[in-house]
Amino acid sequence: MPIEVNSVSYVYAKGTPFETSALRNVSLTVENGEFVGIMGHTGCGKSTLIQLIDGLMRPTEGKILLDGEDINSKGYDRYKLRRKLGIVFQYPEYQLFETTVERDVAFGLKHLGLSKAEVTDRARWALETVGFDFGKVRGLSPMGLSGGEKRRAAIAGVLAVKPEVLIFDEPVAGLDPLGRDALMELTYDLNAAGTTIIMVSHNADALAEYAGRIIVLENGELIEDGAARQILSDVRKLREKQLGISQPTLIAEMMRERGVDIGHDVIRYNELISRVVLLVNGGVQK
Amino acid sequence: MKAVEAKEILHSYESPGSQNRSLNGVNLSVDQGEFVAILGHNGCGKSTLVKHFNALIPLQQGDLTVAGLDAKSDVNVYKIRRDCGMVFQNPNNQFVSSVIKEDIAFGLENFGTPAEDIPGKIAGALKIVGMQGYDEKSPHMLSGGQKQRIAIAGVLAVEPDIIIFDEATSMLDPEGRREVLETMKRIHDEKNRTIIMISHYVEEAMFADKVCLMSNGKIIAEGTPREILTDPALMMQAGLLPPTAVRAYIDLKNAGVLLQDCPLTNEELVEEICRLK
Numbered sequence: 001m002p003i004e005v006n007s008v009s010y011v012y013a014k015g016t017p018f019e020t021s022a023l024r025n026v027s028l029t030v031e032n033g034e035f036v037g038i039m040g041h042t043g044c045g046k047s048t049l050i051q052l053i054d055g056l057m058r059p060t061e062g063k064i065l066l067d068g069e070d071i072n073s074k075g076y077d078r079y080k081l082r083r084k085l086g087i088v089f090q091y092p093e094y095q096l097f098e099t100t101v102e103r104d105v106a107f108g109l110k111h112l113g114l115s116k117a118e119v120t121d122r123a124r125w126a127l128e129t130v131g132f133d134f135g136k137v138r139g140l141s142p143m144g145l146s147g148g149e150k151r152r153a154a155i156a157g158v159l160a161v162k163p164e165v166l167i168f169d170e171p172v173a174g175l176d177p178l179g180r181d182a183l184m185e186l187t188y189d190l191n192a193a194g195t196t197i198i199m200v201s202h203n204a205d206a207l208a209e210y211a212g213r214i215i216v217l218e219n220g221e222l223i224e225d226g227a228a229r230q231i232l233s234d235v236r237k238l239r240e241k242q243l244g245i246s247q248p249t250l251i252a253e254m255m256r257e258r259g260v261d262i263g264h265d266v267i268r269y270n271e272l273i274s275r276v277v278l279l280v281n282g283g284v285q286k
Numbered sequence: 287m288k289a290v291e292a293k294e295i296l297h298s299y300e301s302p303g304s305q306n307r308s309l310n311g312v313n314l315s316v317d318q319g320e321f322v323a324i325l326g327h328n329g330c331g332k333s334t335l336v337k338h339f340n341a342l343i344p345l346q347q348g349d350l351t352v353a354g355l356d357a358k359s360d361v362n363v364y365k366i367r368r369d370c371g372m373v374f375q376n377p378n379n380q381f382v383s384s385v386i387k388e389d390i391a392f393g394l395e396n397f398g399t400p401a402e403d404i405p406g407k408i409a410g411a412l413k414i415v416g417m418q419g420y421d422e423k424s425p426h427m428l429s430g431g432q433k434q435r436i437a438i439a440g441v442l443a444v445e446p447d448i449i450i451f452d453e454a455t456s457m458l459d460p461e462g463r464r465e466v467l468e469t470m471k472r473i474h475d476e477k478n479r480t481i482i483m484i485s486h487y488v489e490e491a492m493f494a495d496k497v498c499l500m501s502n503g504k505i506i507a508e509g510t511p512r513e514i515l516t517d518p519a520l521m522m523q524a525g526l527l528p529p530t531a532v533r534a535y536i537d538l539k540n541a542g543v544l545l546q547d548c549p550l551t552n553e554e555l556v557e558e559i560c561r562l563k
Binding site: 247 | 326327328329375429430431453456457458459460461462486488525526527530531533534537538541542543552553555556559560562563
């Protein structure tokens with residue numbers, strides 16, 4: 001189910017003194033099963049773009065196609081869009097509202113025509129997928145959970161609908177390191193099981209480990225779209241665009257400046273370690 | 287006089303006597319002018335602890351003095367809030383006005399600053415955070431890092447001795463984080479204020495004078511950044527990951543490459559590797 005963004009522009013508050021052009025002539029295609037990271041600094045139009053893809057706003061110009069159908073055309077069945085695309089907003093814990101965790105997670109399932117038993121099964125599956133013990137957590141108030149737990153419960157509510165495409169807006173902001181890793185691994189597993197993932201993040205380390213492709217926005221324009229390795233290893237450009245650089249890439253660059261080259265393409269932690277081992281062992285053999 | 291002296295603080299959100307506690311006997315001593323980083327996993331009680339320091343959460347059990355003032359005494363609440371300012375995670379939650387100078391004046395007015403002194407204090411605070419000339423602008427038109435710096439200016443204007451940063455960088459992009467961290471350092475170095483910073487980013491704790499690790503409502507270790515951050519067992523016990531350089535040291539060791547000393551920073555890691563080569 002590819003997503004096509006065709007020459008899309010978006011202007012906020014058009015025709016008022018506050019008119020702001022948030023996106024200008026952006027085109028991209030996301031294929032089934034991809035893991036795409038979207039980077040760019042605050043105000044570059046990332047959130048606007050995902051809200052347009054999710055059909056929450058209509059483009060001022062251009063089209064958004066889902067499976068070849070224009071999601072904003074007259075007569076388009078928006079129900080399809082809602083079932084296929086799930087969006088996890090920034091700080092999704094703010095959208096918890098029900099009296100129990102199970103009811104909150106099951107809210108999105110109400111209109112899918114599932115039996116009561118199927119709804120329970122889905123809620124169980126979603127909560128277990130994000131790492132909860134269903135029996136323990138189902139009857140608790142979502143408001144009484146810790147910050148990290150709330151985040152996972154809110155994500156379970158989106159997962160329960162089993163969307164084919166999951167969009168995350170800064171999912172790891174405010175999570176501690178182990179929580180961050182657990183959430184990134186969850187998205188990796190979902191992607192491995194066939195779910196398309198689109199993730200907006202400032203966290204270059206997380207995107208380096210998991211994303212296959214990176215899109216960079218700047219001042220409402222798409223300025224980069226390519227393989228994650230190519231874009232995340234281009235230190236000079238990342239610095240120029242004030243984007244995050246992954247720790248392994250930074251370390252490899254610092255080594256290069258000292259005359260020790262372990263390759264220009266290092267972006268992941270395991271690559272850094274294995275290249276250094278190779279370098280040192282190679283040196284020993286000589 | 288200590289900036290903060292906490293002894294056996296207990297706290298429960300349910301009721302003061304409840305066994306379901308968020309703080310389980312915290313002991314902490316912060317010197318004047320010290321830069322202290324408090325690290326810990328989500329839900330370890332670090333925010334609950336620092337909210338005691340500016341009297342946002344009243345003391346249930348234990349002893350606490352802030353800038354020499356006893357937190358148990360109700361009459362000290364306003365004095366403590368004046369002496370200990372707080373910068374929160376989300377700058378949007380901290381603005382009260384749509385004009386920056388009015389926003390900064392809010393704290394000053396509430397503390398009874400004479401009207402003729404206010405413009406000077408606003409200008410001074412904006413200068414320290416590097417936002418001169420923004421007095422007439424709206425905070426909502428700024429980037430995340432700029433917003434957070436305006437929030438810091440609002441706290442600085444009141445001239446508190448102690449400033450708490452409660453995950454003040456976690457919502458910002460890399461550039462915004464850098465701006466806010468540099469502002470923090472400048473306030474510490476130039477203005478000699480006591481800084482207490484809460485963070486998840488171990489990299490941000492490296493330039494603190496002291497690092498305290500919290501877990502399950504207790505401080506489980508404190509020491510210099512090097513002592514704490516290069517101890518992986520301790521970091522794991524606190525539910526945190528050591529800095530990249532320390533993890534690399536361990537993983538290289540496991541792969542048969544032994545560096546001479548465990549590095550703390552990326553620079554030190556590169557130095558150690560180059561020494562082997």
